Amino acid sequence: MIRFGVLGAGRIARTFSEAMHGTEGVLYAVASRDGLKAAAFKEDFQFEVAYGSYEAMLKDPLVDCVYIATPHAFHYEQMLASIEHGKAILCEKAFTLNRHQAEIVFARAKAKGVFVMEAMWSRFLPVLREAITHVEAGTLGDLTHFEANFSFKADHKLSDQSRLFNLALGGGALLDIGIYPINFAHVFLGLPKHVDATVTRHHTGADLSEVITFQYDKATARLTAGFDSEAPIEATLYGTKGKLHMPLFWALEKAILYDMDDTVVDVIEQPHRINGFEYQIEDVIACLQAGKLESLVMPHQTTLDMLGLMDGLRAAWDLKYPGESFFE
Secondary structure, three states: OEEEEEOOHHHHHHHHHHHOOOOOOEEEEEEEEOHHHHHHHHHHHOOOEEEOHHHHHHOOOOOOEEEOOHHHHHHHHHHHHHHHHHOOOEEEOOOOOOOOHHHHHHHHHHHHHOOEEEEEEHHHHHHHHHHHHHHHOOOOEEEEEEEEEOOEEEOOOOOOOOOOOOHHHHHOHHEEEEEEEEHHHHHOEEEEEEEEEEEOOOOOOOOOEEEEEEEOOOOEEEEEEEEEEEOEEEEEEEEOOOOEEEEEEHHOOEEEEEOOOOOOOEEEOOOOOOOOOOHHHHHHHHHOOOOOOOOOOOOHHHHHHHHHHHHHHHHHHHOOOOOOOOOO
16 A cells, blocks of 8 residues: 655646546645645545645655655755655656756665656556557658647736746746657657757746757657647657657547558547546556666656756756756
């Protein structure tokens, strides 16, 4: 029995808690800086305990694994605190603000013998896993191009202090939604040989939108993300024998394979049992039960590689978060 403690009681924590009810894990504790919010969250999802501080939850010896569901900027310190208390960790993406922070987290976790994984839930979706087997089997032939877009128009009433636009919270499109196209390009094509990108900045300094081009030896990828426009959230992988279309790719439940004549040759479809988070949770539980310190689906190196790519993009844009010195 793996008892989870949820650190944070916002929207993403609700999604996680809903999914937990369909797994073998136990929703044991929830913590928020607002004790009343934590108490209400406890009742909504039938937790056993609610805490009005993060530290109090981390001190609870019955918490086996901490799910960190706070804004990006807080992940680093909260993971270090969790490791010091010997807790396994599932931390929301983006894992940390930059690669350097992640390297420190993984080194501390290794020294302490603690499991840590980034909650990049999309990589665990059954439809994506099956699509990967098709690609590896050569169904699409040689891969030539990948396109992915994750854009939406943010509510114009949002405050500059919202998590989307506040640099102190790690705000900006890249860490929030741009991370999905980047991860999917990596799933199918690996690390690029060359990266180019353009960015549009919000008046707070956060990245409002970006167009990213990855160059590989024999393929390209064009990735777009932003808070400034409505466009279909979709991805398409092209090869010399056909293409794979993935509508709503970040929450993938259906992928369509076409031949070179645009004739459908296969449809991979599997609706989420709950909301899609259940698959990464099940992987964490399996890893903990097997005594593993990292996941094969989302290993530490993948997290480091993705953060390294995003570091490079931000360096080119001269975009730093408060207190960051790793570009200097």
